[in-house]
Amino acid sequence: MSLKLAIVGGGSTYTPELIDGFARLRDTLPIAELVLVDPAAERLELIGGLARRIFAKQGHPARVTTTGDVDAGVADADAVLLQLRVGGQAARNEDETWPLECGCVGQETTGAGGLAKALRTVPVVLDIAEKVRRANPDAWIIDFTNPVGIVTRALLDAGHKAVGLCNVAIGFQRKFAAHLGVAPELVRLDHVGLNHLTWERGVTVLxxxxxxxxxxxxxxxxxGFGTEIAEDLHLPLPVIRRLGVVPSYYLRYFYQHDEVVQELLTKGSRAAEVAAIERELLDLYADPALDTKPELLGRRGGAFYSEAAVQLLAALLGTGGGAYGVQVVNTRNNGVLPFLPPEAVIEVPATVDQRGITALPQSRPLEPLYRGLVAAVTSYEELALEAALKGGRERVFDALLAHPLVGQLDLADQLTDRLLAHNEQYLRRL
Incomplete structure (x- = not known):
């Protein structure tokens, strides 16, 4: 089998991470053609050139093409990966800045900044998905675009053949495997929650x-490794040991909100740091002698994204030989967490094959300590999606009022005004 894949947002500085995985794992995912789609022509040519050199160095025969036309790029594709950022790093920098004016965390997927990103992103993603459906209704849409839970819910609600992907779970799997001195494929996670709101309640070595x-x-x-785990998460070790679980890094925005706000006010936004890294990366990508992903890319984020994407695609498209039958993905709840609506999107282990994706039953009910937060954020995500689809200042306000990190009338009002003002060019209909 030979495959055609398209990456919408192919001009991202992330893309060489994905290309490297495709090149190394070509026997698992036999790609014949890879199309990079992006409106940023100059960046796209840099990334396209590097992609061709990486493939050539690894002896990969795939043809790499580039285009700014989504319709042309997704035509006849077996799968389409979405990794776009509406507004670029400039919009992200604002998402991470203006909430701090109200004493709230500034983060691109959590809180008010995350809502702003969702409002900008959902309509664009749905427009792209319709083009994919027209081109090939059987094509899978793999969403890596944040906020993954909300975007995936939008795609599924619109009837698209879609699944959300995040690198948090595979990151934990790889780190735990390294601590234990075992192969990563022998490590299974009892991973439960929502995208960027998950806990590892168990780790099994097969x-x-x-x-x-x-x-x-x-x-x-x-x-044995609590100190290292706590340092990675920037959470107190005694708390992690008392809980007996490993929270995702993003739980820090809830568990230590005020402390994080003070840190962000002091050190500035992650977006500014990423923008500087991206400028360096683009200079490196322009070097015609470069034919490997540069070490600097590791500081950009997205570790193990390529491996996660290859495993998911191989299972869905039937090229993995059954080796990747259980993976952590974002998909419909359908009763797995009975306190949530069946149409909610959760992040849990699921069976993945050519027939589709089914979330696996949980080994035990989710504890009240986590259940309440999951339910509250799910309600916020439902309201956020409604605001993204239907518009209206009141819907934006409602979503913020429902968010556990906001939840106060005056605060929600102030944040709504700032969100709309900073995103006017993207959200005129709101």
Whole structure:
């Protein structure tokens, strides 16, 4: 089987990470043609040239093409990956700045900044998805565009063949495997929650690839490597050990909100740091001698994104030989977490194959300590999606009022005004 893939947002500085994975794992995912789609022509040519050199160095035979035309790019594609950022790093910098004026965390996927990104992004993604559907209704849409949970819910609600992907779970899998000295494919996670709101409630080491049973090692990890895990998460070790779980990094915005706000006021936005890294990366990508992903790309974020994408695509398109039958993805709840609506999108292990995606049952009910936050954020995400689809200042206000990090009338009002003012060029209909 030979495949055609399209990457919408192919001019992203992330893309060489993905290209590197495609090149190294070509036997798992036999790509014949890769199309990079992006309106930024100059960046696209830089990334396209580097992609061709990486493939050539690895002996990959795929043809790499570039275009600014979405319709042309997705035509006849077996799968389309979405990794776009409406407004670029400039909009992200604002998302991470103006909420701080109200004493709220500034972050691109969490809180008011995350809502702003969702409002800008959902209509654009749905327009792209309609073009994919017209070109090939059987094509899978893989969403890596944040906020992944809200965007995936929008795609599924519109009837698209879509799934959300995040690199948090595979990042934990790889780190835990390194701590334990085992192969990553032997590590299974009891990963539960919403995108960027998850906990590892268990870690199992399988006796061999594909085996159904194994030994639980989370207590061992916390006892032997708790300090390293806590430092990675920037959370206090005693709290992690008392909880007996490993929260995602993003839980810090909820568990230590005020402390994070003070840090951000002091050190500035992550967006400014990323923008500087991107400028350096683009200079590197312009070097015609460069034929590998540069080490600097590791500071850009998105670690193991390529491996996660290859595994997901291989399972969905039937090229993985059944090796990737269980993966952590963003998909419909459908009763897995019974306290949430069936149409909610959750991030959990799921069976993945050519027939589709089904979230796996949980080993035990989600504890009240986590259940309440998951329910509250799910309600916020539903309201955020309604605001993105229907517009109206009142809907934006309602979503902010429902968010656990806002939840106050005056604060929601102030944040609504700032959100709309800073995003006027993208949200005129709101």
């Amino acid at each position: 006796p061999e690839p594909g085996a159904a049973a194994g030994r639980e090692v989370l207590p061992e990890l916390l006892a």
